[in-house]
Amino acid sequence: MSERVVRSVKSLQISKAFGFPLFFALSLAVMANGCRTATQVQPPVGPPTSLPSAGIIGIQAGVVNGNSGNFFVDFFVVDSNGHAISNLPSNSITIVGPMDTTFAQLACGNLTSSLFGPYSAELLLDQTGSIRQTDPLNLRLIAAKLFLDATKLLPSADEVQLSTFQDSLHDGTYLHSYGPFTHNTSAFEDTVETLALKVGGGTPLYDAMYNETDSLALMGHNTNRALVVFTDGEDNESYMYYPGASLWDAITHAVNSNVKIFAIALKTGLDTALISAAMNTGGSVMHTNDSRQMVSYFAGLSNVIRGGVQYYHSQWHVSLPNSYTLHGQTVSSSLKIKLPDNSTVEAPFSVTFK
Numbered sequence: 616m617s618e619r620v621v622r623s624v625k626s627l628q629i630s631k632a633f634g635f636p637l638f639f640a641l642s643l644a645v646m647a648n649g650c651r652t653a654t655q656v657q658p659p660v661g662p663p664t665s666l667p668s669a670g671i672i673g674i675q676a677g678v679v680n681g682n683s684g685n686f687f688v689d690f691f692v693v694d695s696n697g698h699a700i701s702n703l704p705s706n707s708i709t710i711v712g713p714m715d716t717t718f719a720q721l722a723c724g725n726l727t728s729s730l731f732g733p734y735s736a737e738l739l740l741d742q743t744g745s746i747r748q749t750d751p752l753n754l755r756l757i758a759a760k761l762f763l764d765a766t767k768l769l770p771s772a773d774e775v776q777l778s779t780f781q782d783s784l785h786d787g788t789y790l791h792s793y794g795p796f797t798h799n800t801s802a803f804e805d806t807v808e809t810l811a812l813k814v815g816g817g818t819p820l821y822d823a824m825y826n827e828t829d830s831l832a833l834m835g836h837n838t839n840r841a842l843v844v845f846t847d848g849e850d851n852e853s854y855m856y857y858p859g860a861s862l863w864d865a866i867t868h869a870v871n872s873n874v875k876i877f878a879i880a881l882k883t884g885l886d887t888a889l890i891s892a893a894m895n896t897g898g899s900v901m902h903t904n905d906s907r908q909m910v911s912y913f914a915g916l917s918n919v920i921r922g923g924v925q926y927y928h929s930q931w932h933v934s935l936p937n938s939y940t941l942h943g944q945t946v947s948s949s950l951k952i953k954l955p956d957n958s959t960v961e962a963p964f965s966v967t968f969k
Contacts, residue, residue, distance in 0.1 A: 664754055665695040668908035669952055669962040670901035670919070672728075672926060674894050676968045679941045683934040685721065686966045691899075691926040692952055697761070697914025700954065701725055701925040707953040708929060715936050716946065723929040731922035733772035735796055735835025737827045738762060738803075741846040742781035742810060743818045749847040749881050753811045754906040758913035760807050762843070763800035765917040772837060773917070776830060777803040780823035782816035782852050789819050789856065790826055796835055820850035824876070824892070825860040825868050832872040840874045841898065841920045845909070847881040849888065862888045869896045877916060879909050885947055887965045902963045941968050 673689030692700040702725060710718035740759060759777075766775050774796040782789040793806045824844055831840040853860050860868070869876055875898035878889040882904060893900035899919060901912050918924050933946055950962040 665910040666907040668912040670899045672899040693915040721930040734839040735837040736841040739844040761914040817852040819852040821860040822853040824865040845879040
């Protein structure tokens with residue numbers, strides 16, 4: 616299939632505003648032992664280079680009392696093949712904060728997410744120059760193919776469009792789409808095979824997210840719309856192009872277009888921008904500095920987007936030193952999740968208290 620180059624032009628604003636979703640829309644789901652009727656697939660077996668992973672699907676600050684307060688985190692865990700890991704004991708999930716901050720678990724239990732139905736998913740891959748260092752084995756491409764494979768195993772209504780972004784030519788053609796939304800992802804899998812040799816340039820991330828939101832709203836056939844975006848770096852070039860989108864431009868446009876953002880960040884450290892994008896649109900976010908973890912995350916992501924999967928709803932208490940107030944503070948840390956084989960995965964998060 617020939618490549619279609621999409622130039623960065625101002626997209627039509629979508630008028631279907633539905634307002635910011637509640638952080639805990641998924642918490643309206645039935646309990647884990649309820650009836651499950653979602654169409655799901657067993658993801659293809661992951662390669663030896665795959666490791667278990669975890670993603671955040673909800674964060675909400677609770678009541679603040681001086682220097683302390685409560686908050687909630689919803690998350691899911693998958694094994695190296697992308698299969699959900701459920702019924703972990705509550706004492707296997709901890710948060711270790713900085714020296715002046717303490718966390719205590721108040722509750723943790725299993726829920727099952729709502730059923731969202733067949734999806735239209737935009738698979739948007741970062742192909743910028745830093746990929747050579749952060750993903751030298753090109754595991755993001757193995758991960759992408761697993762997501763495409765899983766979609767192909769679902770009913771015919773589920774569909775994907777493949778796009779990439781990189782600014783190596785500096786001529787405005789930073790965003791590339793490789794065909795229309797389709798259930799038959801075989802051609803996209805062939806395209807993915809060629810992407811290892813097409814890396815370079817800066818990171819116009821927010822412009823890419825903004826424009827691919829338009830692709831979902833205008834060309835996707837399902838109301839369950841997912842922007843699956845992989846990146847290894849912060850935006851550093853959107854100001855150079857039209858529309859020159861900021862983070863909040865991209866978030867607002869996604870909300871107004873009924874698009875959920877599912878973000879995968881391959882980097883060391885916490886990307887609060889992608890947390891904001893995912894949480895404000897009802898999607899999910901995972902951070903890792905080990906590319907082997909995103910392989911399992913991508914493998915299980917199709918079921919997360921469709922809904923009807925088990926996740927954990929946890930409640931926590933956080934305390935700052937007595938001389939501080941929690942009002943107006945942003946607290947960042949990581950869930951540390953001990954698996955049955957005694958290995959550990961982490962799920963970084965950030966929560967802001969009013």
